Amino acid sequence: MLPAFFIYAALYLYPVLSNFRYALTKWDGIVEPEFVGLRNLQNLFTNDDLFLKVFGNNLEFTFLVVIFQTAFSLLFATYLIKNTRGSIALRTLYFFPTVLSSVSVAMIWLFLYDPNYGGINVVFNKIGLDAFALNWLGSETSALRAIAFTQVWFHTGQMMVVYIAGLQQIPQELFEAAQVDGASRWQQFKAVTWPMALPTTAVVMAYTTIQSFRAFDLVYAMTQGGPNNSTNIFVTLVYLTAFNEFRFGYAAMQSIILVFFILGLTALQKRILKERY
Amino acid sequence: MFYRITRAIALFIFAALIIVPSMVVVFGSFKSDLEIYDRPLLPPIDWTLANYKRLFADSAIEQNFLNSIIVTGFSVVLTLVLASLAAFGIARMVNVTGKVLFVLFSLGLAIPAATNIIAIFQLFVQLKLNNSLTGLVLINIASTLPIAIFILTAFFRQVPSEMYEVASIDGAGPVRLYQSIALPLSKPSMGAVAIFLFVITWNDLLFPLLLITQQDKKTLPLAMLDFRGEYSISFSMIFTAVMVASVPMVIMYLLMQRTFIAGLTAGAVKG
Numbered sequence: 001m002l003p004a005f006f007i008y009a010a011l012y013l014y015p016v017l018s019n020f021r022y023a024l025t026k027w028d029g030i031v032e033p034e035f036v037g038l039r040n041l042q043n044l045f046t047n048d049d050l051f052l053k054v055f056g057n058n059l060e061f062t063f064l065v066v067i068f069q070t071a072f073s074l075l076f077a078t079y080l081i082k083n084t085r086g087s088i089a090l091r092t093l094y095f096f097p098t099v100l101s102s103v104s105v106a107m108i109w110l111f112l113y114d115p116n117y118g119g120i121n122v123v124f125n126k127i128g129l130d131a132f133a134l135n136w137l138g139s140e141t142s143a144l145r146a147i148a149f150t151q152v153w154f155h156t157g158q159m160m161v162v163y164i165a166g167l168q169q170i171p172q173e174l175f176e177a178a179q180v181d182g183a184s185r186w187q188q189f190k191a192v193t194w195p196m197a198l199p200t201t202a203v204v205m206a207y208t209t210i211q212s213f214r215a216f217d218l219v220y221a222m223t224q225g226g227p228n229n230s231t232n233i234f235v236t237l238v239y240l241t242a243f244n245e246f247r248f249g250y251a252a253m254q255s256i257i258l259v260f261f262i263l264g265l266t267a268l269q270k271r272i273l274k275e276r277y
Numbered sequence: 278m279f280y281r282i283t284r285a286i287a288l289f290i291f292a293a294l295i296i297v298p299s300m301v302v303v304f305g306s307f308k309s310d311l312e313i314y315d316r317p318l319l320p321p322i323d324w325t326l327a328n329y330k331r332l333f334a335d336s337a338i339e340q341n342f343l344n345s346i347i348v349t350g351f352s353v354v355l356t357l358v359l360a361s362l363a364a365f366g367i368a369r370m371v372n373v374t375g376k377v378l379f380v381l382f383s384l385g386l387a388i389p390a391a392t393n394i395i396a397i398f399q400l401f402v403q404l405k406l407n408n409s410l411t412g413l414v415l416i417n418i419a420s421t422l423p424i425a426i427f428i429l430t431a432f433f434r435q436v437p438s439e440m441y442e443v444a445s446i447d448g449a450g451p452v453r454l455y456q457s458i459a460l461p462l463s464k465p466s467m468g469a470v471a472i473f474l475f476v477i478t479w480n481d482l483l484f485p486l487l488l489i490t491q492q493d494k495k496t497l498p499l500a501m502l503d504f505r506g507e508y509s510i511s512f513s514m515i516f517t518a519v520m521v522a523s524v525p526m527v528i529m530y531l532l533m534q535r536t537f538i539a540g541l542t543a544g545a546v547k548g
């Protein structure tokens with residue numbers, strides 16, 4: 001009990017606090033930090049276009065991932081809800097990417113997205129759709145979306161399993177009653193599945209949101225934030241500011257904004273949840 | 278009818294989206310670079326082990342593999358031991374201390390480690406724990422304790438208190454209660470937590486990237502990044518490295534599907 005708390009307090013809680021101290025300094029990580037008060041915070045909000053861009057990137061990334069990952073995982077959960085042999089085999093397959101490391105996943109998609117040799121463009125060129133063969137990770141317009149797609153590919157199976165567990169709790173009589181009333185599949189989904197699955201949807205969305213803010217590995221391994229910062233999100237920005245530009249104090253301030261943003265988002269989601277249930 | 282057709286198509290597309298990329302990697306690890314670029318999606322014409330030979334000869338992948346095993350093994354076992362003791366303590370303490378501790382640990386769930394990389398890095402440099410596998414194990418423990426304690430506390434709280442009371446009347450102390458009641462009962466939860474910790478620790482990139490620069494201390498995910506050179510990428514090497522890093526995990530997944538799925542979703546939902 002005590003040793004657990006000691007390790008946790010010294011190596012986890014203490015850095016949370018010392019981060020605040022660093023945030024008030026100008027510091028290259030080598031010589032003594034120089035105290036500058038709130039200048040970092042001021043610069044961040046008044047004099048930093050990159051920070052705004054990254055903020056926008058992160059919101060777009062999170063939005064795309066949350067919408068598509070939730071939709072697909074719900075869709076596949078409704079398809080595979082019955083515990084038949086085929087369903088279980090497909091669930092196992094869909095869940096499979098979850099056990100891979102994000103670096104492995106990044107490397108696989110780095111190849112598939114390759115403009116010249118990658119699997120995606122080879123297929124498009126073969127079937128004559130050359131216009132669709134983009135420079136996926138090399139172009140500012142598509143790179144962030146390409147990584148968002150990879151993230152969805154990576155974790156849809158995991159969220160599908162969460163949904164299946166939730167959907168299997170729905171009393172079977174509700175579906176039977178709806179069928180007796182002659183409801184179509186879509187009507188059953190709208191009237192029974194969707195409202196009954198709302199608590200699960202809330203869990204899935206909350207987790208996916210946090211997950212999308214943590215997508216450091218994937219972005220760092222695939223594009224390192226490029227091209228031209230079009231895939232730079234909060235966590236990669238903090239890392240690059242500190243370890244590529246050696247502006248540790250400024251990066252600490254960025255990370256504090258990120259902490260408050262995540263805490264705010266979590267609190268907001270909790271409130272919405274509480275109001276509903 | 279419409280439903281059945283759309284369902285079949287959707288299921289097929291997603292299955293293909295997972296199988297095809299996986300096959301690209303498996304096939305690619307047995308092909309030359311030239312053939313990977315020439316026929317990316319098809320099986321190799323001549324299966325060759327040349328990539329594997331080159332990978333083991335030219336890189337430190339055995340060392341990286343060993344480092345990953347050491348770091349993951351120690352991190353998971355120590356986190357489990359510490360977390361189960363702490364969770365047992367918290368669940369049995371109905372007083373203020375128990376609540377305060379629980380709140381403090383929950384704080385770790387709310388603040389992802391990724392947001393504290395600067396301070397963590399500086400602290401580990403000051404403690405001379407950078408470029409050290411011990412340092413990596415310590416930060417893994419510190420950052421995974423909250424989630425492990427959270428899941429296990431929830432479990433220990435479900436154990437009916439009568440079970441403890443009966444044992445206490447028979448003269449069992451806290452150690453005995455933990456050993457003979459809490460621990461045996463918590464085996465399934467511990468298994469799920471262990472798998473969850475195992476997967477995230479084995480696959481982690483952030484902490485090794487932060488703390489390790491020395492070639493012989495790198496773990497597999499970090500070492501794999503090096504194959505992505507500044508100007509050239511050798512996908513035959515990358516695919517082979519992905520195989521080496523993933524195959525142990527994939528075999529374990531296939532052997533213990535239920536525990537994997539349960540562990541990874543429990544870790545996800547509660548975190």
